[in-house]
Amino acid sequence: MTGTPGATLIRSDPATVDLAARFTASAAAGDSTVTPNDQVEAWLAGRQQAGDVRVTRIPFADLVGWRFRPDGDLVHDSGKFFSVTGVRISSGRDRTVAWSQPIINQPEIGLLGMVAREFGGVLHFLVQAKMEPGNINTVQLAPTVQATRSNYTGVHRGRGITHLEYFTGPRAGRILVDALQSEQGAWFLNKRNRNIVVEVDEDVPDHEDFRWLTLGQIQGLLRRDDMVNMNIRSILATVPFAVPEDPTGPTPAGPWRESLLRSVAGTEGALHTTRTVLSRLTAAKARFELDRHVIGLDEVAGWHRTADEIAHDEGRFFTVIATDTTAASREVRRWTQPLVAPRARGISAFLVKPIDGVAHLLVRARYEAGLIDVAEFGPTVQCTPDNYPHGSRPRYLDEVLAAPPERVLYDTVQSEEGSRFYRAQSRYLVVAAPDDFPVEVPEDFTWVTLHQATELLQNSYYFAIQARTLLAGLQSTW
Amino acid sequence: MTGTPGATLIRSDPATVDLAARFTASAAAGDSTVTPNDQVEAWLAGRQQAGDVRVTRIPFADLVGWRFRPDGDLVHDSGKFFSVTGVRISSGRDRTVAWSQPIINQPEIGLLGMVAREFGGVLHFLVQAKMEPGNINTVQLAPTVQATRSNYTGVHRGRGITHLEYFTGPRAGRILVDALQSEQGAWFLNKRNRNIVVEVDEDVPDHEDFRWLTLGQIQGLLRRDDMVNMNIRSILATVPFAVPEDPTGPTPAGPWRESLLRSVAGTEGALHTTRTVLSRLTAAKARFELDRHVIGLDEVAGWHRTADEIAHDEGRFFTVIATDTTAASREVRRWTQPLVAPRARGISAFLVKPIDGVAHLLVRARYEAGLIDVAEFGPTVQCTPDNYPHGSRPRYLDEVLAAPPERVLYDTVQSEEGSRFYRAQSRYLVVAAPDDFPVEVPEDFTWVTLHQATELLQNSYYFAIQARTLLAGLQSTW
Numbered sequence: 001m002t003g004t005p006g007a008t009l010i011r012s013d014p015a016t017v018d019l020a021a022r023f024t025a026s027a028a029a030g031d032s033t034v035t036p037n038d039q040v041e042a043w044l045a046g047r048q049q050a051g052d053v054r055v056t057r058i059p060f061a062d063l064v065g066w067r068f069r070p071d072g073d074l075v076h077d078s079g080k081f082f083s084v085t086g087v088r089i090s091s092g093r094d095r096t097v098a099w100s101q102p103i104i105n106q107p108e109i110g111l112l113g114m115v116a117r118e119f120g121g122v123l124h125f126l127v128q129a130k131m132e133p134g135n136i137n138t139v140q141l142a143p144t145v146q147a148t149r150s151n152y153t154g155v156h157r158g159r160g161i162t163h164l165e166y167f168t169g170p171r172a173g174r175i176l177v178d179a180l181q182s183e184q185g186a187w188f189l190n191k192r193n194r195n196i197v198v199e200v201d202e203d204v205p206d207h208e209d210f211r212w213l214t215l216g217q218i219q220g221l222l223r224r225d226d227m228v229n230m231n232i233r234s235i236l237a238t239v240p241f242a243v244p245e246d247p248t249g250p251t252p253a254g255p256w257r258e259s260l261l262r263s264v265a266g267t268e269g270a271l272h273t274t275r276t277v278l279s280r281l282t283a284a285k286a287r288f289e290l291d292r293h294v295i296g297l298d299e300v301a302g303w304h305r306t307a308d309e310i311a312h313d314e315g316r317f318f319t320v321i322a323t324d325t326t327a328a329s330r331e332v333r334r335w336t337q338p339l340v341a342p343r344a345r346g347i348s349a350f351l352v353k354p355i356d357g358v359a360h361l362l363v364r365a366r367y368e369a370g371l372i373d374v375a376e377f378g379p380t381v382q383c384t385p386d387n388y389p390h391g392s393r394p395r396y397l398d399e400v401l402a403a404p405p406e407r408v409l410y411d412t413v414q415s416e417e418g419s420r421f422y423r424a425q426s427r428y429l430v431v432a433a434p435d436d437f438p439v440e441v442p443e444d445f446t447w448v449t450l451h452q453a454t455e456l457l458q459n460s461y462y463f464a465i466q467a468r469t470l471l472a473g474l475q476s477t478w
Numbered sequence: 479m480t481g482t483p484g485a486t487l488i489r490s491d492p493a494t495v496d497l498a499a500r501f502t503a504s505a506a507a508g509d510s511t512v513t514p515n516d517q518v519e520a521w522l523a524g525r526q527q528a529g530d531v532r533v534t535r536i537p538f539a540d541l542v543g544w545r546f547r548p549d550g551d552l553v554h555d556s557g558k559f560f561s562v563t564g565v566r567i568s569s570g571r572d573r574t575v576a577w578s579q580p581i582i583n584q585p586e587i588g589l590l591g592m593v594a595r596e597f598g599g600v601l602h603f604l605v606q607a608k609m610e611p612g613n614i615n616t617v618q619l620a621p622t623v624q625a626t627r628s629n630y631t632g633v634h635r636g637r638g639i640t641h642l643e644y645f646t647g648p649r650a651g652r653i654l655v656d657a658l659q660s661e662q663g664a665w666f667l668n669k670r671n672r673n674i675v676v677e678v679d680e681d682v683p684d685h686e687d688f689r690w691l692t693l694g695q696i697q698g699l700l701r702r703d704d705m706v707n708m709n710i711r712s713i714l715a716t717v718p719f720a721v722p723e724d725p726t727g728p729t730p731a732g733p734w735r736e737s738l739l740r741s742v743a744g745t746e747g748a749l750h751t752t753r754t755v756l757s758r759l760t761a762a763k764a765r766f767e768l769d770r771h772v773i774g775l776d777e778v779a780g781w782h783r784t785a786d787e788i789a790h791d792e793g794r795f796f797t798v799i800a801t802d803t804t805a806a807s808r809e810v811r812r813w814t815q816p817l818v819a820p821r822a823r824g825i826s827a828f829l830v831k832p833i834d835g836v837a838h839l840l841v842r843a844r845y846e847a848g849l850i851d852v853a854e855f856g857p858t859v860q861c862t863p864d865n866y867p868h869g870s871r872p873r874y875l876d877e878v879l880a881a882p883p884e885r886v887l888y889d890t891v892q893s894e895e896g897s898r899f900y901r902a903q904s905r906y907l908v909v910a911a912p913d914d915f916p917v918e919v920p921e922d923f924t925w926v927t928l929h930q931a932t933e934l935l936q937n938s939y940y941f942a943i944q945a946r947t948l949l950a951g952l953q954s955t956w
Contacts, residue, residue: 008834009747010747010748011746011747107769109763109764149767178753178760179756179760267489269488270488272488278936282656282658283656285658286672291586292585358487372851373658373938374587458756459756459937461851
């Protein structure tokens with residue numbers, strides 16, 4: 001019992017301490033000689049052309065390998081990939097909030113992996129030009145690997161997943177970031193992915209679908225519409241950052257940028273301790289009292305099925321459709337599959353407020369039918385405005401939409417996961433709250449700093465995907 | 479955008495920084511004038527006598543308010559409390575590990591709450607003498623409040639829950655500790671509880687079922703068999719501790735105690751960063767590839783139902799039985815309910831090894847049918863030895879059972895949740911690993927310090943209940 005000479009304890013892991021600084025340096029590199037910015041768009045356009053993708057809607061009867069089970073569920077013959085099933089929810093002490101809905105059932109752990117490597121002392125990330133049938137522009141930037149378990153264990157009958165060996169087995173790289181994170185709880189039942197960044201020191205074979213970009217280059221693309229896919233955004237949100245050395249950035253020097261950087265640094269503190277922030281999420285989960293039952297799709301009330309869609313009786317929310325895709329560049333060259341098609345564009349927005357000179361995000365604990373543990377922190381506002389043509393408006397939506405341009409810090413349209421959602425776009429906004437916006441907020445809402453958000457994102461299921469997209473977007477602005 | 483005068487940021491919450499020191503001081507108080515040790519046993523015996531509890535096994539047909547549904551599930555007429563249903567599991571890339579089993583379905587968030595108050599500057603905790611039908615000795619020490627949602631929202635038709643007002647609503651105390659934690663994944667489907675400690679400054683009305691004890695007093699009882707119920711153990715495991723000022727404790731001064739205290743302090747570091755520890759759990763979840771389907775109890779293969787039990791065909795694992803309880807002191811005076819009765823006593827054990835003079839626990843990522851997210855860290859060894867009469871033995875079981883007495887740091891028998899399990903006892907051991915025990919361990923295993931364990935336990939679902947009982951037990955030894 002006298003210890004084990006030879007083992008070496010880690011007091012502060014140099015790689016970990018250094019990690020935020022290294023990501024920050026990569027974010028400061030807005031261009032790179034490895035893949036200059038002026039070549040990125042040509043490359044993406046070239047991949048799009050080479051992919052020669054055609055996506056057409058088809059009737060369910062033309063799906064190959066998919067069928068409706070007797071209970072109405074839409075399933076694949078292999079029992080793999082995913083199915084479309086039903087879920088019934090009730091909530092609240094008196095069970096007055098209750099509904100049923102179709103939902104994508106894919107309760108497995110997928111892999112969203114980014115390979116990183118230093119070039120000239122700066123971390124670069126191996127991104128992929130990835131075609132997805134649901135993308136409005138077909139090809140977007142994706143992580144090095146994005147694979148469902150069905151993909152990477154071979155059920156897809158597709159080609160091997162390029163670069164998968166850097167994430168599993170003896171050739172795997174050093175892990176820099178690694179946590180499970182959720183996807184859209186309104187559309188996915190218990191879906192979650194391993195978000196992982198690994199660093200390699202060796203040469204990675206060139207491939208026409210892949211390029212090395214700095215974080216700064218990726219962030220530049222993230223300030224534009226529909227270029228960076230949801231999976232990259234999810235990974236970027238989990239990356240820790242330090243305060244950049246460069247006194248300037250996309251946001252001009254001044255009190256606003258200073259309050260953001262203080263929020264990143266964390267040294268000035270926060271309105272609530274992280275302990276209190278977590279306790280508020282825990283309290284919300286208990287308060288929502290969610291009951292969830294998976295049911296057959298035929299049991300879902302208020303929805304109906306036609307030859308080519310599953311739809312809400314009043315034309316709200318989303319439809320489930322079938323598509324046929326022909327492509328040169330994906331794992332297999334032609335396939336059919338169901339997709340979820342939202343009826344209208346959503347809005348997700350953070351209100352941000354400097355409190356004692358430190359920027360705080362207003363997060364909201366929000367429950368959704370498919371989240372693995374009732375609720376996660378989401379944006380201040382998350383809704384589809386078309387669902388509120390008249391009557392009550394979602395809390396704080398008007399504050400977001402009424403913001404004058406000089407208070408809008410981030411405003412882009414981004415696509416959701418194009419392998420499951422058909423032309424699903426959302427507008428993502430980060431807006432400075434009015435000066436007189438109160439610090440006191442209703443019980444589902446909580447103020448957090450960027451430092452706290454990053455700290456919490458080292459764990460799983462605290463921040464919903466919409467909040468993560470907004471965090472990745474906000475990171476691109478300072 | 480110039481900040482909000484008046485709000486005050488918290489750089490280091492005095493209450494939080496102070497918290498570990500205050501819990502530590504309470505743990506150092508092995509006795510108290512508020513409820514002297516020599517009165518505790520008499521009080522418990524008195525409550526047991528006053529309760530006048532009789533628990534008898536009955537046939538399922540004599541259950542009142544419970545029935546078997548057409549699919550074989552055992553349910554309550556109200557649709558509340560819990561049901562006994564079936565679950566089918568398959569795991570591994572080739573799906574070779576597969577089984578089905580009965581499981582208690584209670585997918586709600588219960589409340590395990592402890593009220594704390596300072597007396598003479600030392601935190602005391604309001605514990606309850608609680609009768610549970612499954613307890614081998616009927617009455618054990620329980621938290622101030624332990625309530626399922628059905629209990630505290632009134633479906634139980636019982637009396638109001640005493641002291642519930644300190645956890646919810648306007649009279650709630652200051653939250654010191656608050657996180658969701660799992661229960662036995664082999665027996666419970668998605669069961670989890672809010673583990674919460676609140677501090678109050680006001681007088682709490684006296685009640686014959688409740689007494690104020692220091693942590694040191696509770697820990698003294700935890701070094702004995704079957705006195706402190708599972709719910710207190712779960713809460714205690716989440717409490718942060720600092721290094722005690724007292725140079726002596728139950729473990730004599732010397733290298734072993736020093737290595738434990740260094741492990742608590744965290745200042746000497748750890749073999750792995752917490753980032754790496756979490757990454758190993760994430761990797762295990764992905765590796766296990768667990769598929770889970772809830773099925774009707776009649777579909778469970780290899781089990782059968784008689785008039786008074788649901789049992790495994792080969793007499794292994796557990797049975798589901800029915801009981802009739804008569805009591806004077808519970809919410810209602812007489813009721814019938816199903817209970818899960820394990821066939822044999824389980825063993826849960828941690829191997830502990832000083833690495834560079836800092837004690838490390840060997841945790842194992844373990845999957846169970848009912849855990850909410852595939853796997854959690856459990857003990858080094860967790861098994862029912864009777865299930866291995868011959869053939870392969872669970873890894874490290876022999877190292878635990880062969881340990882000479884001077885290497886056994888903690889060894890008690892404790893009861894599992896007596897409101898769901900009938901006479902379910904487990905032997906809990908913490909054992910110093912042999913000096914030549916390797917630092918290199920198989921991929922499901924990871925070394926963590928006590929400081930890391932406590933840090934992780936501020937979050938949810940990292941440590942299984944068996945590991946938490948062991949942590950609470952180990953905390954009572956230094």
